[in-house]
Amino acid sequence: MARTVLPFGPQHPVLPEPLHLTLTVDDEIVKEAIPKLGYVHRGLEKLAEIRDHTQMIQIVERVCGICSFLHALCYCQGIEALMKAEVPPRAKYLRVVWAELHRIHSHLLWLGLFADAFGFESLFMQFWRIRERIMDVQEATAGNRVIISTNVVGGVKKDIDKEMEKWILETLVKVEKEVNQLKTTILDDYTVKQRTVGIGVISKEKAYELGAAGPTLRASGIAQDMRQTGYAAYPELDFTPVVETDGDSYARTVCRFNEILQAIDLVRQAFAKMPEGELAFKPKGLPSGEVVSRVEQPRGEVLYYIKANGKKFLDRLRIRTPTFANIPPLLEMLPGCDLADVPILILTIDPCISCTER
Amino acid sequence: MKQSVVVLDAANTKECTSENIISVTKKLKDGGNRLITLSSADLGDSIDILYHFDLDLDLADIRVNVPKGKKTPSIASVYPCAFLVENEIKEHFGVDFDGLPLDFAGMLYLDEEVQKTPFCKIGINRVETQKQEA
Numbered sequence: 001m002a003r004t005v006l007p008f009g010p011q012h013p014v015l016p017e018p019l020h021l022t023l024t025v026d027d028e029i030v031k032e033a034i035p036k037l038g039y040v041h042r043g044l045e046k047l048a049e050i051r052d053h054t055q056m057i058q059i060v061e062r063v064c065g066i067c068s069f070l071h072a073l074c075y076c077q078g079i080e081a082l083m084k085a086e087v088p089p090r091a092k093y094l095r096v097v098w099a100e101l102h103r104i105h106s107h108l109l110w111l112g113l114f115a116d117a118f119g120f121e122s123l124f125m126q127f128w129r130i131r132e133r134i135m136d137v138q139e140a141t142a143g144n145r146v147i148i149s150t151n152v153v154g155g156v157k158k159d160i161d162k163e164m165e166k167w168i169l170e171t172l173v174k175v176e177k178e179v180n181q182l183k184t185t186i187l188d189d190y191t192v193k194q195r196t197v198g199i200g201v202i203s204k205e206k207a208y209e210l211g212a213a214g215p216t217l218r219a220s221g222i223a224q225d226m227r228q229t230g231y232a233a234y235p236e237l238d239f240t241p242v243v244e245t246d247g248d249s250y251a252r253t254v255c256r257f258n259e260i261l262q263a264i265d266l267v268r269q270a271f272a273k274m275p276e277g278e279l280a281f282k283p284k285g286l287p288s289g290e291v292v293s294r295v296e297q298p299r300g301e302v303l304y305y306i307k308a309n310g311k312k313f314l315d316r317l318r319i320r321t322p323t324f325a326n327i328p329p330l331l332e333m334l335p336g337c338d339l340a341d342v343p344i345l346i347l348t349i350d351p352c353i354s355c356t357e358r
Numbered sequence: 359m360k361q362s363v364v365v366l367d368a369a370n371t372k373e374c375t376s377e378n379i380i381s382v383t384k385k386l387k388d389g390g391n392r393l394i395t396l397s398s399a400d401l402g403d404s405i406d407i408l409y410h411f412d413l414d415l416d417l418a419d420i421r422v423n424v425p426k427g428k429k430t431p432s433i434a435s436v437y438p439c440a441f442l443v444e445n446e447i448k449e450h451f452g453v454d455f456d457g458l459p460l461d462f463a464g465m466l467y468l469d470e471e472v473q474k475t476p477f478c479k480i481g482i483n484r485v486e487t488q489k490q491e492a
Contacts, residue, residue: 034460035442036466037466037467038465038466038467038468038469041467041468043476045477046476046477077362077363078363080363081363081364081365082365208392209392209437209438209439210438210439211392211393211394211395211437211439224414224415226362226415228360228415229360229361229362229415230360230361230362231362231363289365289366289367290365290366290371291363291364291365291366292363292364292366292410292417292419293362293363294362294363294394294417295362301394303394303395303410305397305408305410307399315399316397316398316399316400318397318398318399320394320395320397320410320443324395324442324443325394325395325439327442328438328439328441328442329439357467
């Protein structure tokens, strides 16, 4: 049979994100995949030239809704390094709390979408129902469900009091219990395993060579997580990256599932060790110099390159998001797979095109 | 040393020429480094390209200065994943990468109607560049 070229996306019933792939298929087997980006390209990096460095916090929070807090954290860390601002200890712990809440709700969102992708709609609804508890916590602590605007250069601008802390910990007990109740369904179900085990395998060597990030990298057996570098209060917390070794779609699912439970544990540790004190140190002057800042988002490592010249506006802001890093590994997974598995494989890198195209 | 934030200076950022970038990246790859990404900044008459590498969470940076209008080699032959970010820099800054295995010809994000490279302070004419290539 002659080869056929299929446009896949940017609008597709299964895709939550506007990724476009040009697929060359032989019968129903994918032979080649070429990406096309640009459907949600906004040129946000360019705004750094006309918005001052504090206004840019609001801009980077809008690079991606799902990891808004972590974009702002990565950006603020970079500016703090350039301005030699020391973040107060309490702010470092509060940053861990919001960062891990983001990880929990992002992975719950992904698990729901993933279940929906192979037609398991009741499971999709269950994960999203649990996720609502985290969204309520975010709204109560930060005033917003999705865009968590609590970072400032030098710390955070909101606190969590003892009463709120107690309520969050009670909520996390419920979330943990409900997530564990779904463990058998998502990880042991026959249909789920048929669609994921041995599908889209990427070896440890290939994942590393192709620059994979986050759960896509760790599910191939590489224990690399930016939280190991010790930003915020992570050096004070007991933390080991979640690693799987099979490198297939199932391994990536297990990795994200276990990271939810680990994130819940990290929030508990952060509250247990959180000291009293100031929320932010207000730095003086304007940033000057070049800096590279990296943090671990739910989808993987994000990198910010900031170039400042001591003036009001930055010279350059460059953002490399984890989905951008995971596109080459995706292109490696697709050739040889069934056309029916393409949506599943795209979802297993947890794509965020809003992040990728900025 | 594992660091989340690294302020770049002459001590931790190595300068390299376009001619040597392939051999330098080959050495880094042989040493087990992962390519994180490339960053670029407009300096007026030239573009600074920073190559960010990671080895066990340790950051290594290589800086290459490319005069506007000059070509620089693509490192996609060493790190295949570099093709995507090299296309992005080509589109936004007008840097021509020699030997790109998959060249979007300035159309990765943008359409033909965008006349100039948008991320340069003084944009390079994208349409003329494409016509010359054709």
